[in-house]
Amino acid sequence: MPQLSYARYGKDNVRVYKVQRNEDGTQDVTEMTVCTLLEGDIAESWTKADNKNIVATDTQKQTVYVMAKLHPVNPPELFASILANHFLKQYSHISVAHVSVIVHRWTRLVVDGQPHPHSFLRDGDETRTVNVVARREKGTKVTSGIKGLLVLKSTGSQFWGFHRDEYTRLPETTDRILSTEVEASWVWDEYANLDDIQRDQGVFNETWNKARSITLDTFAKENSPSVQNTMYLMSEQILAAAPKVQSVDYTLPNKHYFEIDLSWFDGLKNTGKDAEVYAPQSDPNGLIQSTVTRDGASFTSS
Numbered sequence: 001m002p003q004l005s006y007a008r009y010g011k012d013n014v015r016v017y018k019v020q021r022n023e024d025g026t027q028d029v030t031e032m033t034v035c036t037l038l039e040g041d042i043a044e045s046w047t048k049a050d051n052k053n054i055v056a057t058d059t060q061k062q063t064v065y066v067m068a069k070l071h072p073v074n075p076p077e078l079f080a081s082i083l084a085n086h087f088l089k090q091y092s093h094i095s096v097a098h099v100s101v102i103v104h105r106w107t108r109l110v111v112d113g114q115p116h117p118h119s120f121l122r123d124g125d126e127t128r129t130v131n132v133v134a135r136r137e138k139g140t141k142v143t144s145g146i147k148g149l150l151v152l153k154s155t156g157s158q159f160w161g162f163h164r165d166e167y168t169r170l171p172e173t174t175d176r177i178l179s180t181e182v183e184a185s186w187v188w189d190e191y192a193n194l195d196d197i198q199r200d201q202g203v204f205n206e207t208w209n210k211a212r213s214i215t216l217d218t219f220a221k222e223n224s225p226s227v228q229n230t231m232y233l234m235s236e237q238i239l240a241a242a243p244k245v246q247s248v249d250y251t252l253p254n255k256h257y258f259e260i261d262l263s264w265f266d267g268l269k270n271t272g273k274d275a276e277v278y279a280p281q282s283d284p285n286g287l288i289q290s291t292v293t294r295d296g297a298s299f300t301s302s
């Protein structure tokens with residue numbers, strides 16, 4: 001007999017914008033994309049065509065809008081937790097609520113040397129990410145992150161001493177271009193309830209800013225021996241800076257820039273120390289991933 005061994009459902013790509021009108025006449029804006037997914041006593045919709053326990057995905061979407069009106073949307077960790085816990089409170093047959101939030105950049109414009117009160121710039125595709133899983137009677141797991149942060153350094157990166165055998169063609173290098181699109185996330189110690197998350201709300205923005213600076217500073221300053229080592233140094237520093245973070249994940253593509261031999265054209269020198277013109281590669285790319293946990297924390301790869 002086939003069995004429904006896992007099911008969840010919800011609304012993805014719910015786009016929400018909220019404005020905050022401040023007393024001094026300035027305005028703040030937040031634009032986000034939300035995904036909600038619910039688990040619980042819902043199997044009979046799949047197996048018996050009985051929808052009585054189905055909170056329609058449209059209802060979930062309307063709830064996102066109502067919660068965004070009734071509650072702060074910043075920090076996104078708090079908003080996602082409010083939303084997830086609302087689903088558990090409102091629907092006794094729902095046992096797990098997953099909420100993810102992607103916050104898009106709207107950076108205040110500087111006009112005539114002054115921050116403009118109500119005009120903003122989309123300065124890049126980088127997003128702030130939050131993933132919350134609230135389990136009935138078990139607490140709320142919050143994961144925060146950065147995605148789409150594209151960086152490049154034109155020197156200060158090496159890669160040598162790697163394993164060589166009959167399949168190896170890559171030469172060793174002590175000076176190469178390093179470029180990656182940072183995806184980083186950090187998992188918070190599990191929260192027992194929404195009040196604890198509310199109490200901690202200041203720490204989420206602070207940690208996001210620190211994680212972003214650590215990522216950028218380490219990328220720029222280290223003479224990197226490998227993407228692997230660089231991401232480990234970043235992870236260690238985030239754990240040191242945020243005592244309530246239990247683990248840090250990085251996913252870093254290695255976006256290659258190939259040297260071009262132009263010696264066929266009048267003996268032009270464009271390799272090694274003479275390399276100036278390179279061919280950026282869209283694919284394939286290296287892909288380096290790791291999870292760094294605090295001492296004693298266990299981890300099983302999925």
Ligand SMILES: O=c1[nH]c(=O)c2[nH]c(=O)[nH]c2[nH]1
Binds near residue numbers: 159228
């Ligand atoms: O930093 C790197 N790590 C690797 O594992 C690797 N492999 C490769 O071809 N280039 C690189 N660079």
